[in-house]
Amino acid sequence: MRVGTVKEIKNHEYRVGLTPESVQEMVAHGHETWVETGAGAGIGANDEDYIAAGGIIKSTAAEIFAECDMIVKVKEPQAVERAMLRENQILYTYLHLAPDPEQTKDLVASKAVCIAYETVTGRHGGLPLLKPMSQVAGRMAIQAGATALEKANGGRGVLLGGVPGVLPANVTVIGGGVVGFNAAQMAVGLGADVTILDRDPEVLEKMAIHFESRAKTRFSNKANLMDCLKNSDLVIGAVLIPGAAAPKLVTRDMLKHMRQGAVLVDVAIDQGGCFETSHATTHAEPTYIIDDIVHYCVANMPGGVARTSTYALNNVTLPHALNIADFGWKEAMRRDAHLAEGLNVCGGHITYKAVADDLGYTHMPLSEILA
Secondary structure (H helix, E strand, O other): OOEEEOOOOOOOOOOOOOOHHHHHHHHHOOOOEEEEOOOOHHHOOOHHHHHHOOOEEEOOHHHHHHHOOEEEOOOOOOHHHHOOOOOOOEEEEOOOOOOOHHHHHHHHHHOOEEEEHHHOOOOOOOOOOOHHHHHHHHHHHHHHHHHHOOHHHOOOOOOOOOEOOEOOOEEEEEOOOHHHHHHHHHHHHOOOEEEEEEOOHHHHHHHHHHHHHHEEEEEOOHHHHHHHHHHOOEEEEOOOOOOOOOOOOEOHHHHOOOOOOOEEEEHHHHHOOOEOOOOOEOOOOOEEEEOOEEEEOEOOHHHHHHHHHHHHHHHHHHHHHHHHHHHOHHHHHHHOHHHHOOEEEEOOEEOOHHHHHHHOOOEOOHHHHHO
């Protein structure tokens, strides 16, 4: 199979779909691998590194989209990229379709085979291709929140860990999954006063055992959420429903009960966000203020630490990419039902039910696609 990776063109996105080491693995499996010139610059990998790995450098993304059987990316294809997709061409990347009807419409029209990292499941449960980026985003959320809390950035002027004689910041983490756990871990490490909200008693028990007295846990209902918001300096939105739009847990009306200059970091923004007042921002302009509350809603947070993120991502995406290239996407999915869960769009149909339900499409069952 001819496999290609292109330079990411989303605002301040520096990750790349394939590292030189991953290209070397592809080539070792007998797959010709094309790389757009400069694609790895954001992680410190130059064209010579890819050539040494056996890759073939191409001057434009258009050449790669036109000639490659599979495109391996990081972020969802932008409009100009979607226009280059071909029928039966494999697109393997993050998609986050539920809050993005325009992208979904274009992918359906392309009749390409679109496999989303974020819905591939794991043998031991969870979403293993999403997990490393969730780990990065959870940890970055605290860094970003701490910066946004600085007075010069519109925040309350509060140091997360406080100092002797001055109380630390109050941090509320909504959601105890991978993002929430990593955010809480960072906040606790910095000495903040941390509360974790979740609706799953088993998750709360796990958090309580892990953090012991270093963090508090509360069941997530409207009353407890409101109580936490009133006392929070920093709130991390870490809610995920696989493949579907995130629920709006914090309404605009709730903001008026919060402390002036408090910060909301919406890590769920890729799936539409879990705060009613959220809209996607970029690393160039990461924050905005509504009702005196600072919002940080960068939709590609891990892109800010591109080298760490790219290598962590390739560790989990490459094995599936190799199987797709080795066996073809249909056979690879017949062999691995977990990979099959990643198929979101195929041949003009929506094949992931949560996306179809959210956007009003007829769902095409995977069994019919693979038959």
